[in-house]
Every structure is written in C-alpha cells, then in structure tokens.
Amino acid sequence: MNKPIRTISLFCLVLFLALMANVTYLQYWKASSLDNDPRNRRAVDASFSQQRGAILVGQNQTPIAKSVPSKDQYLFQREYTRPLMYAQITGWYNYFNAQSGSCSTCQRRIExxxxxxxxxxxxxxxxxxxxDMLSNKEPVGGNVSLTIDPKAQEAAYNGLKNVLGPSGEGAVVALEPRTGKVLAMVSLPSFDPNKLASHDLSQVTKxxxxxxxxxxxxxxxxxxxxTLPPGSTFKIVTAAAAIQDGLYTKDDLVPGGATYQLPQTTGDTGLVDNEGRDCGTGRIPFAQALENSCNTSFAHMAIEVGADKLREQADAFGFDQQYFTDMTPQATSVFPDDANEPQTGQSGIGQYDVRxxxxxxxxxxxxxxxxxxVMRxxxxxxxxxxxxxxxEKTQPETISQAISSSTASQLTDLLVSVVDDGTAYEAKIPGVSVAGKTGTAQTGTDAPPYAWFVSFAPADDPEVAVAVMIQKAPNVPRGEIAGGALGGPIAKAIMEAVINP
Structure with a gap:
C-alpha cells in the first residue's frame, strides 16, 4: 500500500474511532442527563403524552387524579376529581412540570x-x-394510594369553607395518632388544578x-x-413541660389570679390578664386553669419551668425540625432561643415569637x-x-417520646375536662369522650386575632387528632373570633367522620 492511501486509511480509522467514542459517550454516559434535560422537547413530549398512574384515596381506592384519553397530540389529559378539596395535596401536572423537571425550591405536592x-x-x-416493552405495550405509570380518609377530608373542607366564606384563609390537619397517617389536610383558599393541567399552554400560563x-x-x-402564633393551644405544651418536670400533677393547685405582672416589667406592657375568665384569686385547680384557659396560670407556669426546659419540650414535640417529606417545602415551627423571663411567660401562652x-x-x-x-x-x-x-407500603416511624405515658394520661384527663366543662365544649360528641383545647392568638396589629382549636377522640382509645387554624374570617365580627366557636364544630365534624365512618 502506498503512503497516500495508508495515510487516508489511518485518518478514516481515527475518524471512525472518534465517532464510535462519541456515540458511546452520548448513548451511555450522557443518555440519562440528555433525556432529563428540560431543553429536550422530544423527551418532554413523550413524557407528557404518556399515561400517568392514578392518585387514590379511601378503602375503595377512589381516584382523585387520573389520566384520561385526549384527542390531541398529547394523547392523555390529567383530570382531577373534587379538585378544590384535594388541590393542596395532589398539586397538578402539566407540560411545564414535565419540562422543568425537579425543583428543590418549588412547592412540590404528590404529582x-x-x-x-x-x-x-x-x-x-x-x-x-x-x-410492557416485551409485549410492545405503551408504558403506564404506577399508582399512589394516600392515607386520606375521604369522609374526614370532606368534613374538613366543608366545615372550613362554611366558616371562612369565599375570601377567608385557614387550614385543617387530622392525624391518626398511632401511626402518623394524615387523614385530612385542607387549606383555603384553594384552586382548580384542572385549569393548570390543561393542554392549552397559553391558558395555563394566564x-x-x-x-x-x-x-x-x-x-x-x-x-x-x-406558621402563626398558636395562642392558648400551646398551653398544652407548657402543661406537658410542667408535669413532665415534676412541678405539678393534674390534681395540684397552680398559680391563678385575675392578672399577673411578668418579672422585670412594669405597667400594661408586662401585664397578663384573663379577659374576665374565672381564674380565681390565688392558687386554683390545674383543671380550672386549663378549662378557663387562664393566661396568668400558664405564663407563671412557663417561668417556673424555665425557657430552656420549655424549649426542649417544644422541640420534643417536633418544633424546630423538618419531618414531613411527602410534600415540600415545609415551614419550620419555632420556639424562641434565649428567651428572658418576660418572653418565656409570653411564650408559655403561645405568644411572643412562638410560631x-x-x-x-x-x-x-x-x-x-x-x-x-410523636409519630412522623x-x-x-x-x-x-x-x-x-x-x-411498597409506608411503615409508621416514631420521631420521639416527647412525654411519658403517665404525663400523657394526665394531660388527656385535663383536656377532657376542657371539653366537658370548659372552653372547648363545642367539640362534644354524644357518647364519646373528647379531649380538646381552644386558642386565640393576637396578631400584634389592628387585624382580627387568629383562632385555633385542637382535639382528639375517643379520649380513651384515640382514632383521630385534629388541628384547626382560622387565619382570616372576613364574615365573622372581630368580637366573635374564638377557637371554640369557629374551630370546635369543624373538629367535631372531622372526628365524627372518622369515628362513625
């Protein structure tokens, strides 16, 4: 072979090897990143045209999100049943979701x-x-079954909507105490995910x-x-810390009185009062203090416990932590660091910087x-x-033993008395023992206060625990905003839906 032919042959061989190396690099090493590149319109089109699995709730495995055939280039349309009720859980899936891929800072729901x-x-x-590949079938996604109880979810949604009206703001969460399952989660105002899942991309953008x-x-x-100040619902954390630390038992007398001047303060800025509730003039029964939600009692008690132990107790319940991964981001509930005595007293009643x-x-x-x-x-x-x-099935996971079983039992008895004889009477269920606590938190502005309500039932064998938060209720006069009046009936309806399915 003469030299020119040999040179051309070697050059062609080098080109062939370079081509093979490039193909191997692209199809093996870079295949995944290229496939997931949001600029790869073919991959996005293929992904968006594929039949996704369903999102299911309840024992009957009812779909609240599913893919149905469509008569356009994308083949399948994502459809959400009861959209306003489940929007905050399902989220939505559209072309832009498929194009953008994962986003660590975005709101990420089940979709x-x-x-x-x-x-x-x-x-x-x-x-x-x-x-599917061997049988030459189009690929189909898997299904995700949720812990949501449809009846509890409906009770939460309807109850909250009736209180808030068309322009109110609030949320409800119901948990199964033994496992941590979320039985209901509602946030209002809501939105229609069907409008965000449309194949009309210009309309989706609008x-x-x-x-x-x-x-x-x-x-x-x-x-x-x-996150908002939890108001008097936080008094159960203060009570837990006091009992757990051995300062009091449920049968003891605790500080009472119509007013309490916080240490290191003078005048109205450091004066805690009970807004006319029956809190005695000296020491009163623990049950009376909780039944009447006595600010003076729990501000004093918080200072007795001390800022460090009160913060430790709050953290044991989950404050200052991230623990919910099924939907993100999650706001962190906080108890203030380095609180002085006046701040600790305010924190003990769910004010100051507690959120x-x-x-x-x-x-x-x-x-x-x-x-x-505490279950995750x-x-x-x-x-x-x-x-x-x-x-795969999710297994319940214990986060911490926040308090002893003895402390929990004492708190349960106290909280039952709050429903039976105190401010949480709106949550009473005939024939069922209910534990509960009301809360009203000041906003620090001229705006109306926030209303809270927490409860669980049956108290002797709990099946459901509920938290109701009313952030804004424009149709309710300021003087009528209270946790028991607004949140109690909602919590009662949810508990009844779970207990009597």
Whole structure:
C-alpha cells in the first residue's frame, strides 16, 4: 500500500474511532442527563403524552387524579376529581412540570414528589416496564394510594369553607395518632388544578400568573407552609413541660389570679390578664386553669419551668425540625432561643415569637393521644403497580417520646375536662369522650386575632387528632373570633367522620 492511501486509511480509522467514542459517550454516559434535560422537547413530549398512574384515596381506592384519553397530540389529559378539596395535596401536572423537571425550591405536592412512580420511571416498577416493552405495550405509570380518609377530608373542607366564606384563609390537619397517617389536610383558599393541567399552554400560563398574583395566596398550603402564633393551644405544651418536670400533677393547685405582672416589667406592657375568665384569686385547680384557659396560670407556669426546659419540650414535640417529606417545602415551627423571663411567660401562652403550623399542633395533640409518642406524619400510604398491586407500603416511624405515658394520661384527663366543662365544649360528641383545647392568638396589629382549636377522640382509645387554624374570617365580627366557636364544630365534624365512618 502506498503512503497516500495508508495515510487516508489511518485518518478514516481515527475518524471512525472518534465517532464510535462519541456515540458511546452520548448513548451511555450522557443518555440519562440528555433525556432529563428540560431543553429536550422530544423527551418532554413523550413524557407528557404518556399515561400517568392514578392518585387514590379511601378503602375503595377512589381516584382523585387520573389520566384520561385526549384527542390531541398529547394523547392523555390529567383530570382531577373534587379538585378544590384535594388541590393542596395532589398539586397538578402539566407540560411545564414535565419540562422543568425537579425543583428543590418549588412547592412540590404528590404529582411532583411521586413523579417517578406516577410516570413509571421508578426503579420499583422495573418489572412492569420490562413486561410492557416485551409485549410492545405503551408504558403506564404506577399508582399512589394516600392515607386520606375521604369522609374526614370532606368534613374538613366543608366545615372550613362554611366558616371562612369565599375570601377567608385557614387550614385543617387530622392525624391518626398511632401511626402518623394524615387523614385530612385542607387549606383555603384553594384552586382548580384542572385549569393548570390543561393542554392549552397559553391558558395555563394566564391561570398560573393569576394565581401567583392573588393576594390571598391560593397556591400556599397553609397546613404545612404557614406558621402563626398558636395562642392558648400551646398551653398544652407548657402543661406537658410542667408535669413532665415534676412541678405539678393534674390534681395540684397552680398559680391563678385575675392578672399577673411578668418579672422585670412594669405597667400594661408586662401585664397578663384573663379577659374576665374565672381564674380565681390565688392558687386554683390545674383543671380550672386549663378549662378557663387562664393566661396568668400558664405564663407563671412557663417561668417556673424555665425557657430552656420549655424549649426542649417544644422541640420534643417536633418544633424546630423538618419531618414531613411527602410534600415540600415545609415551614419550620419555632420556639424562641434565649428567651428572658418576660418572653418565656409570653411564650408559655403561645405568644411572643412562638410560631407553629397546623400540622405541628396536630402532632402535639396526636402525641398526647398516643401515650406521648410523636409519630412522623405521612400521606403516601402505598406505591402500587398499574394493576393496583402493592409494591411498597409506608411503615409508621416514631420521631420521639416527647412525654411519658403517665404525663400523657394526665394531660388527656385535663383536656377532657376542657371539653366537658370548659372552653372547648363545642367539640362534644354524644357518647364519646373528647379531649380538646381552644386558642386565640393576637396578631400584634389592628387585624382580627387568629383562632385555633385542637382535639382528639375517643379520649380513651384515640382514632383521630385534629388541628384547626382560622387565619382570616372576613364574615365573622372581630368580637366573635374564638377557637371554640369557629374551630370546635369543624373538629367535631372531622372526628365524627372518622369515628362513625
């Protein structure tokens, strides 16, 4: 072979090897990143045209999100049943979701956190994908079954909507104390995810912009993303700390009185009062203090416990932690660091810088119902194949033993008396022992206060723990905003839905 031919042959060989190396690099090493690149329109189109799995609730496995055939280029349309009731749980899936991929700072609901399952890309669905490929079938996503009790969810949604009216703001969370299952989660105002899942992308953009610019923040899941002063519902944390630390038992007398001047203060700024409630003139029974939600008692008690121990008790219940992964982001409930005595007294009644989400207050209540054990809350119950066969089931997980079973038992007795003889009477259920606590938190402005209500039932064998938060109720006169009056009936309806399915 002469030299020119040999040179050209070697050059062609080098080009061939370079081509093979590039193909190998692109199809093996870079395949995954290229496939997931949001600029890859073919991959996005293919993903969006695929039949996603369903999101299911209840014993009957009723779909609240499913894919139905469509007569356009995308083949399947995502459809949400009872959209306003479940929007904050399901979220939505549209072309822009498929294009953007994962987003650590975005609000991620079940459509996003369980996307790999619903799209069929999850490794746990490998066998299903293999069978579909061998049988030349179009791939179908797996299903996600939730812990939500449809009757409890409906009771929470309707109850909250009736109190708030069309422009109110609030949230409800109901938990199963023994497991941490989320039985209901509602946040209002809500939105219609069907409008965000439309194949009319220009219309989706308009709807999305409108929701983003809405001052009432309908896209905000207030159940897990809004922290507010929990008011008098936090007194159960203060009571827990006092009993757990051995300062008092449920049968002891505690500080009472019409007013209490916080240490290191003078005048009205440091004066705690009970707004006319019956809190005695000296020491009063613990039950009376909780039944009448005596600010003087619990501010004094908080100072006796001390800031450090009160913060430790709050943290044991879940404050200052992240614990809910099925939907993100989660706002962190906080108890203030380095509080002085006056600040500790205010913190003991759920004011100053104490802030909590409805989920957090539901966890505190559920822990008391569960012999002091705090369970990790979860809403994804099962991962299923497209044929509804169970692939994986979530197992309950204990976060901490916040208080002893003895302390929990004493608190339960006290909270039952609050329903039977105190401010939480709105939650009474005939023939059922109910434990509960009301709360009203000042906003620090001229705006109306926030109303809270927490409860669990049956008190002797708890099946459900509830937290109700009323952030804004425009149709309710300021003087009538109270946790018992507004939140009690909602909590009662939810508890009845669970206890009497």
């Amino acid at each position: 996003q956190t369980q996307n790999d399952v619903l799209s069929g890309d999850d490794d746990r669905l490998f066998v299903t994908r293999l069978v 709807v999305g912009d409108s929701l983003d610019n809405d001052s009432s923040q309908p896209l905000l899941n207030r159940a897990i993303q809004t 909590a989400t409805p989920l957090q207050m539901a966890m505190v209540t559920a822990a008391i119902a569960n012999d002091g054990k 809350p979860y809403v994804v119950d099962e991962i299923q194949s497209p044929e509804f066969e169970q692939i």
